[in-house]
Amino acid sequence: MQIQNPVLPGFNSDPSIIRVENTYYIATSTFEWFPGVRIHASQDLVHWNLVKNVLDTTTMLDMKGSPSSGGIWAPDLSYADGKFWLIFTDVKITDGNFKDLKNYLTTAETIEGPWSEPILVNGVGFDASLFHDEDGHKYLVQQTWDHREYHHPFDGITLTEFDTGTMKLKPNTARTIFSGTDVRLVEGPHLYKINGEYFLFAAQGGTIFTHQEVVARSKSLDELSFVVEPDGPFITNFDTPDSYLQKQGHGALVSTPGGEWYYASLTARPWHHDNESSIDPRGWSTLGRETSIQKVEWDGGGWPRIVGGHGGQTFVEAPKDAIFTKAPADHSQHDEFDDATLGINWNTLRVPFNEKMGSTGNGKLTLIGQGSLANTFDLSLVARRWQAFYFDAETKVKFNPYSYQSMAGLTNYYNHSHWSWIFITKNDDGQNVIEVGENKGGLRNGSYTSYLRDHAPVIPDGIEYVYFKSENRKESYTYLYSFDGDNWVTTGITLDAAVLSDDYVVREYGGFFTGAYVGLAVVDYSGYNSTAEFDNFDYKELGDYKETNGSFSWQKSELRFY
Incomplete structure (x- = not known):
């Protein structure tokens, strides 16, 4: 089988992918549309079925009056301690110097739920994710927002310890672990521990045609201890204007039972009118930001690389241990x-x-x-x-x-x-x-x-x-x-x-x-x-x-x- 991108066509952005035993799950952003947070499932990474809309009551989510493209930004799905954990951001302002957002946590023993009543976590910044370390500690990893006009609004990636006893953060443990590169607009962080090292995946460049994903790693979670992958970025289409897929960046990493690696990313497929350049403007993405999946290999220096180059591919080799998943041929x-x-x-x-x-x-x-x-x-x-x-x-x-x-x-x-x-x-x-x-x-x-x-x-x-x-x-x-x-x-x-x-x-x-x-x-x-x-x-x-x-x-x- 081959993965054909995008795997989730039409407005399925900011994918957070995980695997629980033989089943893969992807959670995507829904913004002002209700219900909030769509979850698709697959056992082959090729065919996907929508199985759950998580935030489906007003006790879970109430966005009345929220601005267009406010609401649910970049949910993070994880699995630990025998249950699913979902972090999501509810944004109340999209224009201007402020965002006025809140991050929440909800959990469930099965993907179908019931999901617990959301717990308010903080409002430091959007795109929050939950990292479950091997030693049992948990950390909230998030973009940090700065409203001050004399600072860049994207103020790095902050790490804060989460206390599972009180189900609250420990604000005194907060520290900036990565400030991004000169590309700026660092957001969408996901943290992993692989072969004894911490790997931070983060988006940069804004979710437009300059979008990209960078990878940094560190042996610790100390302040500003992460070093950026050489010869990056990890994935981008900024310099591949002729590619079928564009805007790839913000996403998450997953491994297969057989030890292969894949990366789920947002993407877009712009088209242009006959009288327009295909480069500038690069086109019009009427289907919104969709989800693609690329295969990942590890180089001699222990860094992850997109197979086929950082521009990604439309057709990608499926996992060797894929279990065929029945799904409709289209979305009629x-x-x-x-x-x-x-x-x-x-x-x-x-x-x-x-x-x-x-x-x-x-x-x-x-x-x-x-x-x-x-x-x-x-x-x-x-x-x-x-x-x-x-x-x-x-x-x-x-x-x-x-x-x-x-x-x-x-x-x-x-x-x-x-x-x-x-x-x-x-x-x-x-x-x-x-x-x-x-x-x-x-x-x-x-x-x-x-x-x-x-x-x-x-x-x-x-x-x-x-x-x-x-x-x-x-x-x-x-x-x-x-x-x-x-x-x-x-x-x-x-x-x-x-x-x-x-x-x-x-x-x-x-x-x-x-x-x-x-x-x-x-x-x-x-x-x-x-x-x-x-x-x-x-x-x-x-x-x-x-x-x-x-x-x-x-x-x-x-x-x-x-």
């Missing part, structure tokens, strides 16, 4: 909303799906209109990640809007200021119509455009349901509608997918760490709680999209998730 999803709870792939923003948003079951999803798609407090939106460049998303909705202030439909969404949708609303003549709206850059909350305006299609009398479709084709996407589910009419509006990418958002907003979503939403900012019923939802991945003799045909790519 069809939902008839028969169950009383939302499926594992659905997310909401900041808080769990609740009665204020609506209900699901008996063949329909009911959503109650609240705030606009720019709202960070009260929003009725359920959505799932884009996990392929080419896909169709479709739904069937029944809705009778109160006024132009009430809307219901299908959305492609990045954050509060970057999104679009096709929806049912009312025009000034009291008719139910179809509109396409887009919110994108220019202001902090974006600038909004109504594309159909005075020419919005009127929904004929007697039509109970309207069908909406989004056809997503890597660089662009368009919306269609139908009154019978068979005959589709294009809106004629083609939207630039780049607007829903980290690389577009970073130009104007301090939080740019997630990825594009597609989903269902109802808005009624009049406060009259207009309600819509969605009969079904279909997300179908399409493989490669190629033009042949002037017509389009579907062909499965050699790259399974491409």
Whole structure:
């Protein structure tokens, strides 16, 4: 078998990988999306299944009002003393000199839980991880934040002893063990003890195209005792602009039962428009930061190296002792909303799906209109990640809007200021119509455009349901509608997918760490709680999209998730 990167396509970033007996687990960041912390499992490092969303109640996590790309940053999963340990950071500020974050710890005897009520650990810095030393001591290892304008905000990697008796840190033991290199922005630390030495893996350069991972080692955990790997960095794509994979860096190390080594890293697959350079800008990562796995070997000096060079590879040799893991061929999803709870792939923003948003079951999803798609407090939106460049998303909705202030439909969404949708609303003549709206850059909350305006299609009398479709084709996407589910009419509006990418958002907003979503939403900012019923939802991945003799045909790519 071969590992085909990325192994977790579409917004699965900051991977923390471990192995417990023959099973590998990866925990990834979720930021403002609820539930928090996704965990995938595999026994071959090739095929992965989403098995748990850990932070799934408001007692575990409440992010109401948190900024876009705030929330859960870089969870750390470990296993020791017969149980799983999960450290996670909840960030409350993304812009400016302050972060106002809190680090928490939760534990469970099995990956499915139940997970314990989170314990507040500290707020020194984000990207915290827990190191279990061979002598029984435990340490919190973390990026350290400095708000002072005359200091660099990334103030090195701090180590603090953790007391398992009191389940609290010992602040008097805190010390900086690594200050990073001149690249700066040192973060995402993971500490290991291998062959009697301590190895610190840490990210640098920011989680953009200059991203990288460095390795340092020491015989002790004394202050500033770690020495950086020569001829580094360990992994980066800064100097490999033509690589299929970009932004590799922040991640974690794991060994196989047979003694092989692998490294799980965040990565991205940017694309660029035909009229753009592929080098600068390097492209638009609409699927967000994903997870790749690279094989690691050890050189004569005892340092870890990425097999094939520090740029990594798309196809990687799987472990010799891999146990085949059954998993779906792609991430297509069809939902008839028969169950009383939302499926594992659905997310909401900041808080769990609740009665204020609506209900699901008996063949329909009911959503109650609240705030606009720019709202960070009260929003009725359920959505799932884009996990392929080419896909169709479709739904069937029944809705009778109160006024132009009430809307219901299908959305492609990045954050509060970057999104679009096709929806049912009312025009000034009291008719139910179809509109396409887009919110994108220019202001902090974006600038909004109504594309159909005075020419919005009127929904004929007697039509109970309207069908909406989004056809997503890597660089662009368009919306269609139908009154019978068979005959589709294009809106004629083609939207630039780049607007829903980290690389577009970073130009104007301090939080740019997630990825594009597609989903269902109802808005009624009049406060009259207009309600819509969605009969079904279909997300179908399409493989490669190629033009042949002037017509389009579907062909499965050699790259399974491409």
